[in-house]
Amino acid sequence: MTPGQIYKRLLGYAQKYWPAFLLAVLGMAIIAGTEAGFAWLMKPMLDGSFVEKDPVIIKWIPFALLLIVLVRGIAGFVSSYGMAYVGRNIIRDMRRQMFSQLMHLPTAYYDKNSSARLTSKLIYDVGMVAQAATGAVTIIIRDTFTIFGLMFMMFYTSWKLALVFMILAPVITLLVVSVSKRFRRISQRIQASMGDVTQISQEITEGHRVIKMFGGIEVEEKHFSRINEDNRRQNMKLETTRAVSVQISQLLGACGLAVILYFATSEEMLKNLTVGTFMQFLTASMLLLAPMKRLTMVQATVQQGIAAAQSVFELLDEDEERNTGTKEIKRAKGKVEFRNVVFSYDSDEDREKGQAKGEVLSNINFIAEAGETIALVGRSGSGKSTLASLLPRFYDVTEGEILLDGVPVQELTMENLREQIALVSQDITLFNDTITKNIAYGALAEMSEEDILRAAEAAHALEFIRELPDGFDTVIGDKGVLLSGGQRQRIAIARALLKNAPLLILDEATSALDTESERNIQEALGGLMKNRTTLVIAHRLSTVEDADKILVLHDGCIVESGTHQELLTVNGKYAALYKVQFSDDLEQSE
Ligand SMILES: Nc1ncnc2c1ncn2[C@@H]1O[C@H](COP(=O)(O)OP(=O)(O)OP(=O)(O)O)[C@@H](O)[C@H]1O
Ligand SMILES: [Mg+2]
The missing domain is CATH 3.40.50.300 (P-loop containing nucleotide triphosphate hydrolases)
Structure with a gap:
């Protein structure tokens, strides 16, 4: 995304609040006007009061001054309030959108992006956009107006001197443009380092027990120091660039002033200029310095805002879960069919980069009739949880089809499909x-x-x-x-x-329970499982003996299937697993 596109998109958010925005801009225009008005006041004040000693002017000058300040105050309030209103509304809208987007992202996105980085986007990055959208925009609009107003005053007073001052314009533009690029680059690095800070903070709060037990304190402290230091260094770079650029712009302004003084005091000029006109011009050009300084300084905030907005938009532009199905079933009967299902966690991107890890499930075929209990057994890592997560479409199959009551699951709406399934997952x-x-x-x-x-x-x-x-x-x-x-x-x-729900998935749902509690739950579940299709995953084979069908998974393939008795007669992998566990149990009970 180019900065132009980002501006445009941000402006899109502001559009809804255009009346407040317009009011704020009006306020800023008035502020700029008062600034020029103040410079203008110099001429009647000096020429009128001191040189000509006009009694009327001497009387109204203090009132005029007060009026200018009063108008400026009201306009200042309106512009600040208006901009804050627009800015805070944009932030709220943006956060709401991000939050909703987060809930609609596919599971694979969460596998690839750390939750800490996402939190940092929602908090830090949006905050940066907020700063840019309220403070920085105010400065940009108000000070641009002010500069134009003052320039107008200067041309009005003496176009020749004003032209001299104008020579500075291209130099300052060049400065601002080159500094902006640097600001943006640094801001992106600061964002990344803020993500790292959240990441490590989250890890140490969640993993404090492991850290203490495995002597991780020193390692984590070192790791954090590195991240913290990097953050400091990037921020220092930003501040240095900001400070240098401000000083350069000040210096340029002073050069302009010096040149003006030089020309204005030339003999020819002195003949045509009154003290008032000269002071009018000088005040205007001095008043120019402050907005010039602020405009250069604010670039850092603006660029931080743009870099942050880019990171926010990246999240908003992520593809949501493909929810293109239109069919709905009221309450499924519960027949589940896997047809030639192949699945791999690799995304197209992984494949392009040659980082594909290959199939986790290959050629899975089975039918669970309505009301049946199907057990999945197999070694750790054989793909049992993966298989179970395909049914609620946490991931979509790479090849093949999964049908619920004869309807491919993709054809159902996501909400309807998930309504049909109750899940107790492994974690x-x-x-x-x-x-x-x-x-x-x-x-x-x-x-x-x-x-x-x-x-x-x-x-x-x-x-x-x-x-x-x-x-x-x-x-x-x-x-x-x-x-x-x-x-x-x-x-x-x-x-x-x-x-x-008509479908129940239990992935190691009772693994943490003692044998007695497990048996009690099993009994309670026994009644409940009668009228629903259940997929049970278990390592403890004693819990799946009564299943209508047991599928033995090995390296992502179903290598055996049948009832407990049938599988024992076959005397294959299941029988081997069973014997090992059975003898263990015997030993334990002895
Ligand atoms: N989110 C993921 N992204 C990439 N690969 C994954 C992901 N989840 C699991 N895998 C890989 O898929 C394979 C199967 O994992 P799965 O969790 O399905 O095994 P499992 O049979 O449930 O094991 P266990 O009995 O230990 O729970 C493993 O090799 C694992 O490394
Ligand atoms: Mg598992």
């Missing part, structure tokens, strides 16, 4: 809220208290919830840290049960 997500809110999350918030109670009971969570100080109203901490691993799993199971 559980809980929110820093009460137990009730965690079980009845999102669309489930409407559920009655009785339903929530029943779901908690079926998940065998009721027993421990009752013992908590506030029962169902206990807040469970960030990611549920105040609960044990097994308790967290039971909350997640309760949530899935409450959803009462």
Whole structure:
């Protein structure tokens, strides 16, 4: 994106608030006018009061001065308020858009981008746009007006001297342009380093136990120092460039003044100039210095804003999940079919770069009739969770088809498809809220208290919830840290049960539980699983013995399938796995 395109897009956001914007611009024009008016006042003040001693002028000069300041004050308020109004509204709109975009991005985007970098975009980058959109834009518009107003005054007073001053214009433009480019480059680096700062902060807050246990304190401190130092260095570069450029622009202004003084005091000029006219001109050119300085200085903020806006727009332009399906089923019967499904995590980009890792699932074929329980077993990394994540379309298949009740899942709307599925995933997500809110999350918030109670009971969570100080109203901490691993799993199971969807996916849902609790839940689930299709993933084979069909996955292929008895008779991979576990269990119970 070129800076031009970014300006245009930002302007698009401002369009909605054009009345406030116009009012603010009007205020700025008035401010500029008062500045020129102040310079103009020099002539009647000096020539009228001191040289000609005109009594009328002597009387009204103080009032005129006061009036100018008063008008300037009101205009100043209007312009500040107006710009802040526009700016803050843009920021709110932008944040809302980013937030909504984040929730519609495909899972693969999250795999590739750290959550810390995304947080930094939402907080730091948007803040930078805000600064540029309010403060910087005000300065740019107001000071440009002011410069034009003062230049007008100067031409009006003495066009010859004004022309001399104009020689400076191209030099200053050149300075501003070359400095801007540098500002933008540095700003991009500062943004990246802010992302790094959030990243490492997040890692040390989340991983503080590992850091303490594995002697990571020193390493992390060194790592952070490096990032922190880089951030400091980039900011120093920005400030140095800003300071140097301001001084250069000041120097240029002073050169202009000197040249003017030189010419103005030449004999020929002195003949035509009164003291008042000369002071009028001189005041105007001196008043020019401040806006010139501010305009050069503000470039840094503007360029930071542009670099930040670019990073924001990049996020907004990411492709959303492909939600092109149009069909809806009310409540699926629950027949699931995988037809020649091939899947790889590689994106087209990876393939172009030659970083493709290849297929994770190849040629997967199976049918789960409505109401059946299908178990997926296999070694760690064989692709079980991957297979399960294709059904709710966290990822789309690379080849082949997945059908729900005979309809390809892509043809259903994303919302409708996901309504049909309840999922307990391998890593559980809980929110820093009460137990009730965690079980009845999102669309489930409407559920009655009785339903929530029943779901908690079926998940065998009721027993421990009752013992908590506030029962169902206990807040469970960030990611549920105040609960044990097994308790967290039971909350997640309760949530899935409450959803009462025709498809249930349990990915190692009871892995953190003791054998007895697991058996209890199994019994409770047994009843619930009767009228829904269930996909169970488990390492503990004793939990899947009763499944209608067991699929054995190996390196992304289904190598065996059948009931527990059938697979034992085949005496293949499943039988081998089973024997190992069975003898382990025997040993343990001895
Ligand atoms: N988000 C991802 N991006 C890229 N590759 C992935 C991703 N998730 C998993 N993989 C890879 O896909 C393969 C299968 O992983 P998967 O999580 O499906 O295994 P699994 O059978 O569920 O293992 P486990 O029993 O340990 O949970 C692994 O080799 C893993 O490295
Ligand atoms: Mg897994």
